[in-house]
Amino acid sequence: MFTIFLTCVFSTLIIASILFAIFFRQLFPKFIKRHICLKIFLFNVFLLLLLFFSKFIQNETATWSAFQQLIIIIFVSELFFTAAMLIFNGISRLYAAFITKPVNKSRRNFLMKSALIPVEGIVLYGSFIEKNHIILNKYNIPIAAASTWKGLKIAHLTDVHMGSYFSLAKLKTTMERLVALEPDILAVTGDIFDDDNTNEKSIALIGQYCNSFKHGIYYCWGNHEYMRNMDVIRNSLAKTDIHVLENQNITIENGKDKLTLIGVDYPRDRTHFTQLGTEYMEKALVGVPQDSLKILLAHHSDFIDNAFANNINLALTGHTHGGQFGLFGYPLFPGFKYVRGMFVNNGSYGYVSTGAGSWFPFRLGCPPEITLFTIV
Secondary structure, eight states: HHHHHHHHHHHHHHHHHHHHHHHHHOTTTTTTTTTHHHHHHHHHHHHHHHHHTTTOOOOHHHHHHHHHHHHHHHHHHHHHHHHHHHHHHHHHHHHHHHHSSSHHHHHHHHHHHHHHHHHHHHHHHHIIGGGOOEEEEEEEEEEEGGGGGGEEEEEEEEOOOOOOTOOOHHHHHHHHHHHHHHOOOEEOOOOOOTTTTTTHHHHHHEEEEGGSSTEEEEOOTTTGGGGSOOEEEEHHHHSSOOOOOHHHHHHEEETTTTEEEEOOOOOOGGGGHHHHHHHHHHTTTTTTTTTTTEEEEETTTTTTHHHHHTTTTTEEEEGGGGGGGEEEEEEESOOOOOOSEEEEEETTEEEOOOOOSSSSSOOSSOOEOOOOOOOO
């Protein structure tokens, strides 16, 4: 899977660099002429390597974060500029095909250069505004058999990705917002502790709020926790009252009515993902009362299928970040079966959050979110 990922990254990098070089030379012929494609490709490789290694340097200053964001802005600007020029050239070709009047190249180049201004405006908006504006989405979940659990409120937090792009101060503000919603439960579905420099402090900070939720905080693993020092993460979580659900469940009773929180681990072996997902689900369901209200916590959105197959009332997931690029509420690059929003099947509900943070610090048409679900 990692090989496929690297292949896609370098293929995109090569194609984007070549196209950007062609358009750059077209608009600015007086600039670099020789080996421009190679020079731009090497420049982009340098930028991405610089960004990658910068995440391992312990520096939480605003200047360092701004430096990392600048790298992102340069790279994303190239991608958006290339996409805009492809569209513009396509329109120009259509114009030339249907209009006999020859295209004024000078005017065309002027219009193309003018287009760079709104394109850069979009890039800056996605880099500084949308990615930092965490929205709140609220949903009512109708469950006929909810009985005395009607009115139960469940807050959902996922994909924070603590580190360069999500500080401890921002985590504290986010937790305060969640507490202010007065939910009974906080469900946390992984990819929270993504920075060895701050993971212990992040866990301790979230742990301080356990008593702020009537029935506690419940947590399942994401894939990014496994990229960090898991011993430190596990030991730090054990010092708090956060309930870690690793293919396990916990049942809460309200008189005769039961509520079961179910959590599954993240299947790290992509070649056997479906098989492992089924095995994890089977383990997690052991001992679950049939008559209980069932809430599933899973990091990967594919577990929504497992939830539907097992008549889980509500499955909460993340991982996809909603694609991070969207248009009119829909992801531009799906990539997953369940990418964003609510899915319903025979009375079972599955939700994919866009996440509160960003591993890649840019969002457009897909703002980060926290979510509140009310059982009705």
